[in-house]
Amino acid sequence: MKANLSVKLAVxxxxxAGIAFASTASADEALQGGKIGYAMTHKNWAVYQTxxxxxxxxxxxxxxxxxxxxxxxxxxxxxxxxETQLEREGExxxxxxxxxxxxxxxxxxxxxxxxGLNLDGKVGAEDFTSPDGKVTGIDNQIYRAFGCVASYxxxxxxxxxxxxxxxxxxxxxxxxxxxTGVDDLANDPDVTVTIYRGRDALLLDSAGNFIPGxxxxxxxxxxKDFIKSTKGKIVEGVLTTTPIDVYIPETLARGAPKQFxxxxxxxxxxxEEGGEGLxxxxxxxxxxxxxxxxNWATHFRSYGQESIPSEYRSFIRNADAYPGEDGKNAFISxxxxxxxxxxxxxxxxxAVASGAPGKSEAVQxxxxx
Amino acid sequence: MRETFxxxxxxxxxxxxxxxxxxxxxxxxSVADSKAAPAAVASATPEMQGTPKRLxxxxxxxxxxxxxxxFGPDIQVNPNxxxxxxTEGLLALGSGRGGVSSAQLELxxxxxxxxxxxxxxxxxxxxxxxxxxxxxxTADAACASQFFAHVGRLVHRRPLxxxxxxxxxxxxxxxxxxLKDFYRGLAVSIEAMLISPDVLFVVETSEPDPRNKDQxxxxxxxxxxxxxxxxxxxxxxxxxxxxAEKGELHTPKGRVKQIDRMxxxxxxxxxxxxxxxxxxxxxxxxxxxxxxxxxxxxxGVTATDARxxxxxxxxxxxxxxxxxxxxxxxxxxxxxxxxxxxxxKLPAPPTWSRYTFPENSPRAxxxxxxxxxxxxxxxxxxSPTMRGKALRELLLCQPVPPPPANVDFSALENPKxxxxxxxxxxxxxxxNPVCAxxxxxxxxMGLSLENFDGIGAYRETEKGQxxxxxxxxxxxxxxxxxxxxxxxxxxxxxxxxxxxxxxxYGTGSPTTNTDRPLLAHFTTKFGExxxxxxxxxxxxxxxxxxxxxxxxxxxxxxxxxxxxPSAPAVAANTK
Numbered sequence: 001m002k003a004n005l006s007v008k009l010a011v012x013x014x015x016x017a018g019i020a021f022a023s024t025a026s027a028d029e030a031l032q033g034g035k036i037g038y039a040m041t042h043k044n045w046a047v048y049q050t051x052x053x054x055x056x057x058x059x060x061x062x063x064x065x066x067x068x069x070x071x072x073x074x075x076x077x078x079x080x081x082x083e084t085q086l087e088r089e090g091e092x093x094x095x096x097x098x099x100x101x102x103x104x105x106x107x108x109x110x111x112x113x114x115x116g117l118n119l120d121g122k123v124g125a126e127d128f129t130s131p132d133g134k135v136t137g138i139d140n141q142i143y144r145a146f147g148c149v150a151s152y153x154x155x156x157x158x159x160x161x162x163x164x165x166x167x168x169x170x171x172x173x174x175x176x177x178x179x180t181g182v183d184d185l186a187n188d189p190d191v192t193v194t195i196y197r198g199r200d201a202l203l204l205d206s207a208g209n210f211i212p213g214x215x216x217x218x219x220x221x222x223x224k225d226f227i228k229s230t231k232g233k234i235v236e237g238v239l240t241t242t243p244i245d246v247y248i249p250e251t252l253a254r255g256a257p258k259q260f261x262x263x264x265x266x267x268x269x270x271x272e273e274g275g276e277g278l279x280x281x282x283x284x285x286x287x288x289x290x291x292x293x294x295n296w297a298t299h300f301r302s303y304g305q306e307s308i309p310s311e312y313r314s315f316i317r318n319a320d321a322y323p324g325e326d327g328k329n330a331f332i333s334x335x336x337x338x339x340x341x342x343x344x345x346x347x348x349x350x351a352v353a354s355g356a357p358g359k360s361e362a363v364q365x366x367x368x369x
Numbered sequence: 370m371r372e373t374f375x376x377x378x379x380x381x382x383x384x385x386x387x388x389x390x391x392x393x394x395x396x397x398x399s400v401a402d403s404k405a406a407p408a409a410v411a412s413a414t415p416e417m418q419g420t421p422k423r424l425x426x427x428x429x430x431x432x433x434x435x436x437x438x439x440f441g442p443d444i445q446v447n448p449n450x451x452x453x454x455x456t457e458g459l460l461a462l463g464s465g466r467g468g469v470s471s472a473q474l475e476l477x478x479x480x481x482x483x484x485x486x487x488x489x490x491x492x493x494x495x496x497x498x499x500x501x502x503x504x505x506x507t508a509d510a511a512c513a514s515q516f517f518a519h520v521g522r523l524v525h526r527r528p529l530x531x532x533x534x535x536x537x538x539x540x541x542x543x544x545x546x547x548l549k550d551f552y553r554g555l556a557v558s559i560e561a562m563l564i565s566p567d568v569l570f571v572v573e574t575s576e577p578d579p580r581n582k583d584q585x586x587x588x589x590x591x592x593x594x595x596x597x598x599x600x601x602x603x604x605x606x607x608x609x610x611x612x613a614e615k616g617e618l619h620t621p622k623g624r625v626k627q628i629d630r631m632x633x634x635x636x637x638x639x640x641x642x643x644x645x646x647x648x649x650x651x652x653x654x655x656x657x658x659x660x661x662x663x664x665x666x667x668x669g670v671t672a673t674d675a676r677x678x679x680x681x682x683x684x685x686x687x688x689x690x691x692x693x694x695x696x697x698x699x700x701x702x703x704x705x706x707x708x709x710x711x712x713x714k715l716p717a718p719p720t721w722s723r724y725t726f727p728e729n730s731p732r733a734x735x736x737x738x739x740x741x742x743x744x745x746x747x748x749x750x751x752s753p754t755m756r757g758k759a760l761r762e763l764l765l766c767q768p769v770p771p772p773p774a775n776v777d778f779s780a781l782e783n784p785k786x787x788x789x790x791x792x793x794x795x796x797x798x799x800x801n802p803v804c805a806x807x808x809x810x811x812x813x814m815g816l817s818l819e820n821f822d823g824i825g826a827y828r829e830t831e832k833g834q835x836x837x838x839x840x841x842x843x844x845x846x847x848x849x850x851x852x853x854x855x856x857x858x859x860x861x862x863x864x865x866x867x868x869x870x871x872x873x874y875g876t877g878s879p880t881t882n883t884d885r886p887l888l889a890h891f892t893t894k895f896g897e898x899x900x901x902x903x904x905x906x907x908x909x910x911x912x913x914x915x916x917x918x919x920x921x922x923x924x925x926x927x928x929x930x931x932x933x934p935s936a937p938a939v940a941a942n943t944k
Contacts, residue, residue: 029714200719203711205665213666213711217718344716 064305109147116140116335139333151304158304174198255294419917434603448480508542742825753815
């Protein structure tokens with residue numbers, strides 16, 4: 001604890017002095033004073049795929065904006081501008097008004113195999129089982145919406161491509177994890193996990209690969225919404241966290257800069273070099289639809305054959321948590337496959353260890369019961 | 370017309386370059402009155418014959434620094450001048466050797482064209498030109514003359530002769546009339562001026578020393594240029610040229626005034642960065658590459674930043690803080706960038722920051738910087754031999770003989786599997802009498818840096834075996850790199866090597882055995898003054914040895930092409 005304080009003081013000193021800083025911490029270690037930081041380098045929706053996709057998507061991939069437009073408005077017929085382009089553009093933003101009136105097909109993944117976390121601790125009828133059969137009750141219903149959309153499938157789906165590309169290009173989407181109170185990175189029953197938005201570019205090698213050892217300044221000014229702490233434990237190198245409600249930065253911040261996630265938690269194998277695993281939680285389907293529409297222009301969606309009106313209807317069908325005032329579920333279980341690289345996290349003075357430990361509404365509700 | 374004019378100048382340049390060894394002046398009497406010298410003038414300086422007059426090419430940095438002074442910092446060109454050949458430990462000494470190829474002339478011309486166009490650019494001409502033509506569509510000899518007299522003096526490092534000035538004005542006028550544009554005409558002559566051999570090459574000229582019979586000294590303008598290139602890595606400024614013009618640089622009072630002004634100027638930083646970049650052989654960074662698989666964290670930016678780190682520390686320590694030179698090898702103060710921090714495994718703000726390695730850090734002194742450790746290592750591994758050799762040669766001025774032509778590397782390249790560490794492998798050198806002769810003076814030093822891998826990242830083990838970083842330096846034993854730094858700091862050759870390099874760099878001449886008493890005197894004075902670099906620079910530049918010209922052993926015919934006239938003669942011509 002004493003060494004940890006030294007590091008914090010040193011870093012604080014750096015900010016206080018403008019550009020100068022000094023450290024009494026021993027160098028050449030990623031885990032210093034019980035603290036280690038990580039910067040997210042990969043974030044992909046957890047989509048289970050077989051090599052040819054026929055098992056989970058027997059009907060093939062879904063149509064995107066261009067294919068649907070051609071089907072809705074055949075070129076041999078005459079259409080007005082209002083009846084075609086304006087109507088379809090409007091449906092992206094107000095998909096609930098369109099219902100299924102067009103009768104366009106949308107194929108959701110079949111089968112019981114999926115990737116993700118068991119968010120509610122139960123094994124439900126719609127839940128998935130991990131490919132190796134070891135994990136049951138996986139809550140990842142958003143896979144139903146995304147699993148047969150080319151954009152979200154690896155290795156080079158359009159969404160996946162741009163998410164990774166923008167991870168390199170932009171700083172806004174920097175997602176940091178800071179672990180404090182770590183005695184042993186292999187096994188520690190009690191660590192504190194704080195998330196921040198970072199302000200700096202990720203460290204790359206000469207081939208453009210992410211590498212550990214970079215420095216990230218935690219955004220304590222404009223990124224306060226992102227700062228949240230929770231408890232975690234490390235068992236045989238795997239860190240799991242207690243669920244909390246958080247905001248995570250969006251990959252693109254064209255319109256909607258952050259995504260609200262309920263019962264967010266991670267299950268990540270951590271080392272001094274980085275981490276890899278899963279992140280899960282429940283997403284507000286209205287906000288998710290709005291974020292997708294605002295942040296990802298039609299050309300992105302066209303490349304990846306992604307129809308937001310069709311996806312939205314899938315969100316509604318598969319939403320599985322947190323009913324709204326109308327009694328219908330308003331949130332959908334989600335999972336991401338994530339990777340981190342170790343990074344030193346710097347804080348301005350008097351801002352360390354901010355973000356009080358939080359609890360998700362589910363945890364609070366469970367406590368009340 | 371332009372081509373013709375340029376060709377003439379090209380021819381002149383080549384003629385001058387190949388006459389390099391011939392630029393000598395007549396023997397004569399002496400001038401300076403050392404009786405009136407301030408204390409700073411080394412009146413007790415041992416007698417020395419002086420250094421030869423040099424003809425050397427301006428380096429790219431000197432060319433650009435001069436343009437920045439004359440035309441401002443927004444005149445940005447990247448001329449890619451070829452580097453000089455390292456000679457006697459310094460590139461500065463190599464700039465006086467070799468010829469000029471046609472490809473090199475093309476580079477000079479390309480740079481000159483770019484600069485000329487920028488100077489007459491509509492956005493700049495209003496403040497870079499000292500006058501406005503009566504009619505921008507025709508020649509204006511009065512305006513052109515005013516411009517070239519002003520700018521020509523600064524880039525030629527002396528006033529233009531009447532002939533030179535009239536040539537520039539005439540060619541600018543001819544081009545202006547042909548092109549119907551005064552400014553484009555002016556650009557033609559600016560281009561010609563910037564590739565003039567008198568601009569691109571420093572031709573030192575001498576005059577009789579009125580105080581010392583039968584001895585020569587640099588004339589005022591050559592001395593001004595030598596001072597400016599040494600201390601600022603640029604041509605003399607207006608004030609220094611004025612001092613040269615008035616003959617003040619040959620009076621102790623006048624010279625010390627100018628030297629103190631130059632030492633106090635922020636431009637000293639650029640001058641000393643160039644010196645240490647040269648002394649530390651940092652031109653090696655241009656060819657530095659590390660295996661990306663082995664060292665993914667090391668990129669081109671890392672290399673650039675590593676060079677910058679050490680230069681920043683040198684300038685901060687020696688100039689800004691005016692500290693003991695020897696402490697440069699033990700100081701824990703440094704500067705780090707985010708890229709360097711990734712190798713040092715430290716947090717760092719996004720810009721350059723001061724940083725102090727803690728007392729328990731394995732790093733102290735510039736020898737433990739990434740720069741030194743990475744440059745003197747292989748692309749995939751460390752090298753105690755390369756590091757030890759560099760320490761000897763660069764910092765202690767002790768040349769290490771090259772390996773014999775028939776050296777057998779097999780024992781090192783294909784070592785026994787049982788040999789885990791680099792120490793195990795290089796110990797072979799010391800067992801083999803053929804190798805041991807040289808390796809015993811390099812390896813024991815280099816092995817103390819084995820806690821740092823091929824890019825300078827810290828490590829405690831190699832292939833699972835704990836690294837033994839003990840070493841010795843001329844009988845002094847130590848256990849790690851910090852101990853090496855202390856041993857270096859206390860080594861008598863460390864300050865004397867700096868003195869040797871500083872004198873050779875400043876005069877552009879390799880030192881010889883006959884210079885030993887002088888260098889010993891400088892070293893003693895350096896110590897008496899606390900091993901402070903500015904004091905050493907003052908001692909050297911104030912010494913008679915700095916301006917005295919050695920008599921050539923033979924008397925070749927003096928080159929008559931581009932030699933500058935003596936200061937009074939030029940002044941008369943331009944009146």
